[in-house]
Amino acid sequence: ILRIDTVLSSGINAEYGGHGTYDTITNEKEFFEISKKSDRVVCAFYIDTSFRCKIVDKHLAELCKKHFEARFIRLNAEKAPFLTERLKIKVMPTILLVKDTNVCDRIVGFDDLGGSDNFPTSLLEWRIAQNKIINYSGDLTRPPVDEVKDKKSVNIQRNLRQEEHSSDSELDD
Numbered sequence: 001i002l003r004i005d006t007v008l009s010s011g012i013n014a015e016y017g018g019h020g021t022y023d024t025i026t027n028e029k030e031f032f033e034i035s036k037k038s039d040r041v042v043c044a045f046y047i048d049t050s051f052r053c054k055i056v057d058k059h060l061a062e063l064c065k066k067h068f069e070a071r072f073i074r075l076n077a078e079k080a081p082f083l084t085e086r087l088k089i090k091v092m093p094t095i096l097l098v099k100d101t102n103v104c105d106r107i108v109g110f111d112d113l114g115g116s117d118n119f120p121t122s123l124l125e126w127r128i129a130q131n132k133i134i135n136y137s138g139d140l141t142r143p144p145v146d147e148v149k150d151k152k153s154v155n156i157q158r159n160l161r162q163e164e165h166s167s168d169s170e171l172d173d
Helices: 002-016 028-037 051-066 081-086 121-129 145-165
Strands: 022-025 040-046 071-076 094-099 102-108
Touching: 022 028, 022 051, 028 040, 028 071, 028 081, 040 051, 051 071, 051 121, 102 121
Parallel strands: 022 071, 040 071
Antiparallel strands: 040 094, 094 102
């Protein structure tokens, strides 16, 4: 019983530090302050006009409630020119994974998420967990089973379209 109380109280205390929420920060200074206060940070760089950024927001808003061990934030890339240039962020959305004040990885667009707008939250969760930013109870060596099937079908469709419009076909050789 003591152990459960400790876990619950640590989750409640962490939420007061912004953990358990998905917050919009307004400037680069806040990014650095949060990175110093929290050991693990998931930061989504977004722009208001991108539909795909809203998709990422939906998934991260769900994950932050489940993973108190990391701080989840979002930053408008247009309001953070120094960071976007310094970190070479060119594709929106880009999710930075920060551990102990160092960027340890990034998720650029949806390529790592099956290349589809319809990726499940569990796939993003697995991808973030690759760098031990969040705790993950599944197998880190393989993505969740359902997502592998979706990823293959997306790649096949993309390849068929590319071949259809290509003037140079490997089959012609």
